[in-house]
Amino acid sequence: MNNLSGTTIGDSEFLQFVREQQLVFGIDRHTICFEITETAAIANLAKAKTFIQELKGCGYRFALDDFGAGMSSFSYLKHLPVDFIKIDGSFVSDMLNSPTDHAMVEAINKIGHLMGKKTIAEFAANEQIIARLAEMGVDFAQGYGIGKPQPFIPWIDAERPLATCARILHA
Template sequence: MDNAFELIAQGPPTPHYQINVSGRSLGEPGLLGRVQDLLHKHDVDPRRITFEITETARIDNRSEALYFARAIRELGCQLALDDFGAAYSSFIYLKSFPIDLVKIDGAFITDIVNSPTDQALVRSIVEACQAHGVLTAAEYVRDAATIELLRGFGVDFAQGYEVGAPMPIAGAPASSGTSIEFDLRIDSPA
């Protein structure tokens, strides 16, 4: 996490950064204090940070994780569930954690244009998220047809090679300012 904040402070001025936090790390008692220290140390605007919870099934200390989730949002950061739908407990966390964004696992997206099953699952995830006031992002979007289908389902954002290739912060052009996340609510297809 120290390295991530240092890179963000030195990196291009993009509007938003996403930092993965494992389920196991999320339950560590000192995590919130460490994040607060790093935000201050590197002078990073917390509104530019989203913490992505990975491996939700491995959250060891649920009460500490819930405390972190609530407190991090009070700081101004956002919270996302990553790889949603791939873990058994995903819907439990959607219901019980203060989540801003759900990132729909790419396994449901890569062949969604040809798969009625994937279409039904993604629609269900989007409807559940909308009922909770949670935004959605689809991972692994590879073509314009997928973007149009996702837009029709009400998915808010898309990530994948159709939108832009991921690149490390270190070595990115200082004037980049671009995002690899495509806002389906306002942007036109690529």
């Protein structure tokens, strides 16, 4: 996934840049998923929605990062045509000890699925959290329990395996 800033979302020239890079490098658009934080998306909801729709129309996918951290998350979610919801790690990290955090993760996952979106749990730090996320039906997990972040530089060393950033939790 590639993170985009709030400034990028509002930059109409960036859309043309993405199109040009796709043509120059022959990028398979279906392999690219842009990530936008909830905060950046809601800062200008109309621009974010247009931006996402424009690139989704070209075949790119989108994830809404840090979902649940904002004050009105669910109302904004209805208006953003993203493919994935990344459940904020602040809920995931303590969900085994906090009934409230557990309920938040469960609610975000259920509503995301109801809306036809895949869910990704951030901060999946250990096998116990990963197992509980799988029981809940969360689609993917991301965190140190999966693997530590590593640079993505396949053009330098094509033989070196890349770190797994997310693991499918159920079939």
